[in-house]
Amino acid sequence: MTKTYYLTTPIYYVNGKPHIGHAYTSILCDTFARFHRMLGEPVFYITGTDEHGIKVQKAAQEQKKEPRAFVDEIVPQFKELWRVMGIQYDYFIRTTDDDHKKVVQKILADLEKKGDIYKAKYQGWYCTPCESFWTELQLKDGKCPDCNRAVDRLEEENYFFKLSKYQAWLIQYIEDHPAFIQPEYRKNEVLGFLKEPLEDLCITRPKARLTWGIEYPGSKDHVVYVWFDALVNYVTGAGYLQDDKKFKSLWPADIHLVGKDILRQHAVFWPIMLKTMGVEMPKLVFAHGWWRIGGAKMSKSVGNVVDPIAIVQKYGSDVLRYFLLNEVTLGLDGTYSEDLLAERYSSDLANSLGNLWHRTASMIEKYFEGKVPQGKQESRFYDPKGLWEDVSKAILSYDPREAVARIWAVITRANQRVEETKPWILAKDVSKKGELADVLFNLADSVAHVAVLLQAFMPDTAHKMLNRLKMTHGETIGHVSEFCKPLVTAGTVLEKGEPLFPRFEEKKS
Ligand code: ME8
16 A cells, blocks of 8 residues: 655644744645645645643633633634635544544553553642643743743642653664654754653643543543643544554654644654554654744744734735745744745745746737747756756755745746847847747746646645646646656647736735
8 A cells, every 4th residue: 555645733722813833834734745746645634723721721711611612613713724825634633523532542541551651649830821740940940941931839649651661762762763853953952851851741630620621531530631632633633543544554644743842742752652552653753943023932822923814815825835935944943024025025926936927928928929939948948857856855855945946046047048038139030030939938838847846835826827828737747757848838828817926016006
């Protein structure tokens, strides 16, 4: 059976509306998924919502709603954003789904039988917003070391998962599989963290404090800690303990893409959970950086979030996709500002890609009655094979910014080609008609090559371009050998259409 390319986003908390940070992870996964689909591979892209825990219970209480009614209202907002952004996921998991709850309970019962879970009294500090327990030594100036907020003193009986038992195994695993955690600097960070003794993980919360969670199978008085519940989504969504055939075709996940804020859960808790469950490790945990505003991380708790829907309404989803994919190398932090986005819009989209389309279509309209002329492939001014290979290599090594740069190098080269060949001068000389046809044929063909590749990055724009080029076969090109052929056909009547990216001044009016 062919292994399906299986990729995951974090499942997002539903304690507020999604923002640009959430859109970022989902856009990245969507780009990878679309590229693999283009290569003809089966793909399974899963995303969803993390609906239990204190954060959500509190958010519901603040709105005087039952948690279930509250989450049922928020989930459609996530789905709507993904629709608007063109996110083609294959499965949307909610941790309140019955099958998910059953799998979590079954795993816990198995682990308890195995002796990897024990009950104990806990005394220490607790950060409510982070839902994390801390020892005296771990506190930073008496505050939560993760979020720097005040912590509460707690004493309660809970169930604990023996992380410590597997610490040595995990260190060895990470060292033996250097590509398991990426970027490399994040792997080193995890190994650094593992130098300290690993505390066992408290995996329940007493119902006296939290009722909104999956009931712990061994106790009427506890619910499951939200992170244990949440991480399991990656296997439940793949059919674990429900559909062996499906699970076999999907697991191990090819990539868990997460923000660096939740690396520890994915690179420490999750591998150990899988190890005790006897399930193979995912191939890769990739942590991307944060979008910041000013100096601060964009986050619900800071309250500096940008609504992606507003940006999409103003600029279109592809513009936001382009900005987020291109602005920083995957792994690093980026600064978000609408001014910066508007700047990229005008330089890279309107003046570069939009201009290339517009002048190519206009000249073909003017000099060849709108029909692609017959030209010689030998007059090509770029190398499609190299382009395909570079873009594929970049995507397969999770470097979308490099992939975008390769595509834009061709766009820039094509615009230069117009300046070099000056078709408007060639057009004045009838003896140069053949030369003019070569130039315009190859310009149109370069636009076609760009459009095919852009399907993964800017799907709306790519489809618009393919339609205007009347390239019905554009969506089926999945191999370098097909890609290297001339893609446009002489005689095709192009549809120039409205500017792909109207100048911003025109847009505002
Ligand atoms: O952590 N920049 O959910 P969450 C970049 N439910 N990415 C950002 C970001 C920012 N400023 N802010 C958020 C949770 N993200 C858990 C996950 S998974 C089993 C459970 C993205 O709603 C980034 O992917 O807080 C980050 O990891 C995720 O949203 C956190 O979303």
